[in-house]
Structures are given as C-alpha cells and as structure tokens.
Amino acid sequence: MKISDTEQETNAGDKLHWTTEAESALKKVPFFVRKKAKNRIEKYVLDKLKIRRSSIGSEVVDGAVVTIEDVKAAKEKFLSNMSKDIRGFQADRCFGASGCPNVANSSGSFLEKAENLLEQENILFFLKQHVKGDLKYHHEFRLSCADCPNCCSQPQIKDFGVIGAVLPAIADEPCSQCQACVNACPDHCITMSDNSISTDSRCKIPTIDFSSCLMCGKCIEACPTGTICEGKRGFRVQLAGHLGRHPRLALEIDGLLSESEATDALRNVIQFYKKNSREGERFAKIFNEPDMLEIIRKKSIN
Numbered sequence: 001m002k003i004s005d006t007e008q009e010t011n012a013g014d015k016l017h018w019t020t021e022a023e024s025a026l027k028k029v030p031f032f033v034r035k036k037a038k039n040r041i042e043k044y045v046l047d048k049l050k051i052r053r054s055s056i057g058s059e060v061v062d063g064a065v066v067t068i069e070d071v072k073a074a075k076e077k078f079l080s081n082m083s084k085d086i087r088g089f090q091a092d093r094c095f096g097a098s099g100c101p102n103v104a105n106s107s108g109s110f111l112e113k114a115e116n117l118l119e120q121e122n123i124l125f126f127l128k129q130h131v132k133g134d135l136k137y138h139h140e141f142r143l144s145c146a147d148c149p150n151c152c153s154q155p156q157i158k159d160f161g162v163i164g165a166v167l168p169a170i171a172d173e174p175c176s177q178c179q180a181c182v183n184a185c186p187d188h189c190i191t192m193s194d195n196s197i198s199t200d201s202r203c204k205i206p207t208i209d210f211s212s213c214l215m216c217g218k219c220i221e222a223c224p225t226g227t228i229c230e231g232k233r234g235f236r237v238q239l240a241g242h243l244g245r246h247p248r249l250a251l252e253i254d255g256l257l258s259e260s261e262a263t264d265a266l267r268n269v270i271q272f273y274k275k276n277s278r279e280g281e282r283f284a285k286i287f288n289e290p291d292m293l294e295i296i297r298k299k300s301i302n
C-alpha cells in the first residue's frame with residue numbers, strides 16, 4: 001500500500017518527543033487544523049536536525065524533541081512563506097470523478113472553466129492591490145463543486161458553490177406500479193396518486209413534490225420503465241456561504257442552471273466582488289442582499 005506524504009509525515013511525527021510546553025501550545029491550535037500544524041512543526045524539527053522522514057524506523061527518534069521554541073519558529077516560517085503560496089482563490093471538487101455512485105451531474109468541466117475565469121480575472125492581483133498588509137489564505141476567494149446534493153465538498157460554506165443536479169420528469173411511458181422510485185427517493189418526495197384518466201384503483205401514477213426534490217436523480221436510476229425520466233440536467237448554484245465568527249450558509253439562486261449559465265453567474269459574482277470589496281473583504285462578507293440573488297440570476301440566464 002502506498003503511504004501518502006501526509007501519512008508519512010504523521011507517522012514520522014509520532015516518533016518525536018514533545019515537551020509539555022510545546023504540547024500545550026499545540027492544543028491551542030483550532031482542532032480542524034491541529035493535525036496539519038503538528039505535521040508542519042515536526043517537519044521543521046526533522047529538517048533542522050537534517051533527518052529524512054523516509055529514514056525513520058519504528059523507534060522514537062533520538063534527540064528529536066519538539067520544544068516551544070520550535071513551535072514558535074515553525075509558526076514564523078509558515079507565516080512568512082504563506083504569501084508565496086497564495087494564488088488568490090481556492091477551487092475544489094468532491095470525489096465524484098473517482099467513481100462515486102451518487103454523481104448526478106459531473107462538475108469537472110465547469111470547474112475547469114471556473115478556474116480559467118478566476119485566473120483571467122487575476123484575483124491575486126486584485127487582492128494584492130486591496131488588502132492592507134500581508135495576504136493570507138483567508139483572503140482568498142473560495143469556490144467549491146459537488147457532483148450531487150450530498151455536497152461532500154461543502155459548497156454551502158464557500159463564496160461560490162455549485163451542486164451537480166438532475167431534475168426528474170414524468171414521461172408518457174406506462175408505470176408498472178413497482179414503487180421503486182418511492183423507495184429510492186432519500187427525501188420522500190414521491191407518492192403514488194390516482195390516475196385521473198383511469199378509474200382502476202390499482203392504476204396509480206407517481207407524483208413528485210418538486211418543492212422538496214433536491215434533484216439527485218436517484219428515482220430516475222431506479223425506474224425500470226422510464227416513466228420517471230431526466231427532465232433537465234445542470235447545476236444548483238449557491239452564493240456567499242462562509243464560516244468564521246459569523247457563519248452563514250450560502251443562499252441558492254433559483255432554478256437549475258446550465259454549465260454556461262453557472263459560468264456567467266460566476267463572472268457576475270466576480271464583477272460584483274471586484275467592484276464592492278474595497279479592502280479585499282471576502283465576497284461572502286459583502287454580499288448581504290438576497291435581492292442580489294435575483295439580479296445575478298437574471299444577468300446569468302438572459
């Protein structure tokens with residue numbers, strides 16, 4: 001089994017002694033970045049001692065003690081290198097492309113266009129001009145794509161998020177009443193109701209509650225007759241989510257956008273952001289008007 005660099009670092013790190021003071025300092029690091037911080041500090045110590053991580057065996061490394069001075073020095077090093085790594089935006093995607101069975105609509109092509117757009121718009125240059133002091137990761141514009149409504153990549157807490165989706169429709173194909181669609185829907189949106197053109201009580205047809213439907217496409221996959229079929233494929237687009245001191249989930253643009261409409265929405269968002277972010281505040285921080293959702297939607301699909 002191939003061990004990733006991160007795992008190697010972690011395994012190496014378990015072989016180092018930490019002083020009580022250094023350990024206390026590490027405990028003050030927020031839990032969700034603590035492991036990364038620990039790896040960085042241990043890498044700093046090993047580099048200082050000129051010990052290659054790959055040469056470490058199962059024994060505790062002699063003389064490799066992590067002290068509070070190491071913690072401080074590693075932090076300084078990290079902060080001084082940070083601005084070199086910043087590219088102005090972060091863009092990521094869920095693991096849909098690695099064979100996940102839940103993919104409703106692949107966001108790969110959209111992500112490529114979005115990254116090109118963010119590069120062309122030179123967000124990094126914009127941030128360098130507007131942010132007072134050093135650029136930090138938290139200044140970067142964040143975009144995330146998920147290939148289905150499970151949202152493993154957390155688009156709901158990013159400046160711009162897309163969720164791959166497929167809207168079901170009812171076709172003319174006769175329904176076998178198998179109930180597979182009812183059972184497949186994770187959100188209980190499908191019921192079997194009387195068919196108005198038949199008096200036979202056994203002859204029911206599926207009804208979809210579109211107000212609750214998250215467009216995952218599971219019912220389409222489950223239907224053996226094609227009675228429930230694909231209506232439209234596209235992306236749900238979410239804006240202005242963020243964590244931090246005043247967290248907020250993103251607001252969703254109405255409707256299902258095509259890839260080009262979602263790209264237009266991103267372009268509109270970037271224009272808004274560049275015009276209104278006077279000191280490099282995150283888009284999510286300056287976008288507070290739900291009315292803006294409608295404006296961006298209209299611009300994006302007209």
Ligand code: SF4
Nearest residue numbers: 094095096100148152
């Ligand atoms: S968001 Fe959906 S498609 Fe992507 S990895 Fe998660 S479950 Fe799979």
Ligand code: SF4
Nearest residue numbers: 185213214216217219
């Ligand atoms: S698309 Fe998903 S959420 Fe919508 S009705 Fe079908 S199974 Fe239910």
Ligand code: SF4
Nearest residue numbers: 175176178179181223
């Ligand atoms: S719509 Fe399809 S899955 Fe649903 S009950 Fe009819 S045949 Fe079965």
